[in-house]
Structures are given as structure tokens and as C-alpha cells.
Amino acid sequence: xxxLEKAKELLNTTTTEEHLFLHxxxxxxxxxxxxxxxxxxxxxxxxxxxxxxxxxxxxxxxxLQFTAEPLKAAGLTDEEVxxxxxxxxxIINDVEPITNMEKSLFTVDELTGIIQAAARMRPAGIxxxxxxxxxxxxxxxxxxxxxxRDLIKKGCQMLNMEVKDAAAIAIxxxxxxxxxxxxxxxx
Numbered sequence: 574x575x576x577l578e579k580a581k582e583l584l585n586t587t588t589t590e591e592h593l594f595l596h597x598x599x600x601x602x603x604x605x606x607x608x609x610x611x612x613x614x615x616x617x618x619x620x621x622x623x624x625x626x627x628x629x630x631x632x633x634x635x636x637l638q639f640t641a642e643p644l645k646a647a648g649l650t651d652e653e654v655x656x657x658x659x660x661x662x663x664i665i666n667d668v669e670p671i672t673n674m675e676k677s678l679f680t681v682d683e684l685t686g687i688i689q690a691a692a693r694m695r696p697a698g699i700x701x702x703x704x705x706x707x708x709x710x711x712x713x714x715x716x717x718x719x720x721x722r723d724l725i726k727k728g729c730q731m732l733n734m735e736v737k738d739a740a741a742i743a744i745x746x747x748x749x750x751x752x753x754x755x756x757x758x759x760x
Contacts, residue, residue: 574617575653577601580624583647588630597623598754599685599747600678606746607677618674625657625678637661664724670731680728683720684743690717692747692756699748699756704741711736 584597604622608615628639637658644654658668659675660682670676691710692699710716711725729739751757 574614575620575624575649577616577620577623579647580620583644584624584627587627590630593626593630595689595755596685597626598750599689600625600681602747602750602754603681603685603688603743604674604677604746605749606742607673607681609746610742611673611677613674618677621653621656621674622678622681625660625682627657635665637665670728673732676728676731680725680732680739681743683722683725684728684739685747686720687711687717687722687725688740688743688747689754689756690720697758699744699751699754700758702744702748704737704744707740707744708737711740 580601584594588594588597601619601623604618605615608618624644626636627644629636632639637660640657641654644657645651652672655668656672656675656678658666659670660678662669662679670679687710688699688702688707691707692702695702695706711722714722725739726736729736732739747754747756
């Protein structure tokens with residue numbers, strides 16, 4: 574089973590850009606929250622979240638096409654590789670998210686981008702962020718415009734959740750890692 578330590582080791586072999594490591598940490602934190610929500614293994618889901626963009630820096634235009642073989646060779650299970658591939662569903666591949674892990678990763682990949690952008694604008698960062706303030710930013714299409722809101726909505730539909738409920742899970746999980754995510758209170 575993939576551990577967070579192994580996920581970090583593997584991502585370090587393909588990634589150098591700080592913003593990509595920060596994104597990995599955001600997704601890792603949110604995935605832990607979703608694992609808790611579904612009664613699954615938090616550490617395992619966090620590891621999957623951390624490693625999800627394994628080939629992105631090296632192959633941004635062919636993302637996920639250079640993921641499966643190296644990760645299988647590194648010892649990941651078919652289930653783990655499939656979960657990572659499924660976050661590219663209908664964007665770059667046809668690996669449909671079926672499990673709760675796959676659906677969660679598909680959803681939080683974009684969701685965490687808006688949460689992080691919103692939290693960065695707040696004096697206390699994410700530490701006192703409420704879902705209502707996130708929803709205001711979510712509805713403003715110009716805010717964090719590169720984050721695909723339709724994709725988030727589609728992921729939430731797969732999870733049978735409202736966007737606000739998915740955001741609440743992610744925000745609470747990300748609060749636990751506020752400093753590591755550079756979202757703590759500004760001094």
C-alpha cells in the first residue's frame with residue numbers, strides 16, 4: 574500500500590517546482606478529509622492525493638500519459654494507479670472515477686485551488702475560513718478563473734454532494750495543515 578513517505582519520494586523524482594509541491598500538499602490534505610468522511614484509510618488517501626500529478630511537471634501537455642508504468646514499477650497497485658489516472662477523466666483520458674477515492678480526487682484537484690486562493694486573501698488564512706466565504710468566491714467566475722468550476726460540480730454530482738458540503742470537508746481537512754499549506758494567519 575502506498576504511504577505518504579513513498580509518495581513524497583516518488584514525486585521528488587519528477588517534480589522540482591514549489592507550486593506543484595504546494596498543490597500536492599493541498600490535495601493530500603483534502604483527500605485525508607474525504608477519507609475520514611467515507612470511513613477509509615486517511616494516510617493512504619493522503620498518499621494518493623500527494624502523488625496525483627506525478628508526471629505533470631515533465632509532461633504538462635501529456636499529463637497522466639507517463640504515470641501508469643513508472644508507478645506500477647515503483648510498486649503501486651492497479652487500484653492506486655487507477656485512482657490517480659481517474660482524476661484526468663474526460664480532460665485527458667477516459668478512466669471514469671468509480672470508487673469514492675477516485676471521485677474524491679477528481680473533485681478536490683480543482684476544489685483545493687479555489688480554497689487556497691480564497692484563504693490567501695484572508696488575514697487569518699484558512700484558520701477561520703467558513704464555507705460561506707468560499708461559496709462567494711466559488712460563484713465569482715473571475716476569482717481563481719483557471720479553476721474549473723464545472724469539473725468541481727461534476728465531481729460533486731459523482732459524490733452525491735453539494736459543492737458547499739464537499740468544500741466544508743476539504744476546508745476542515747486543510748485547516749489541520751494550515752502552516753504547511755502556507756495558509757496560516759499572517760503576522
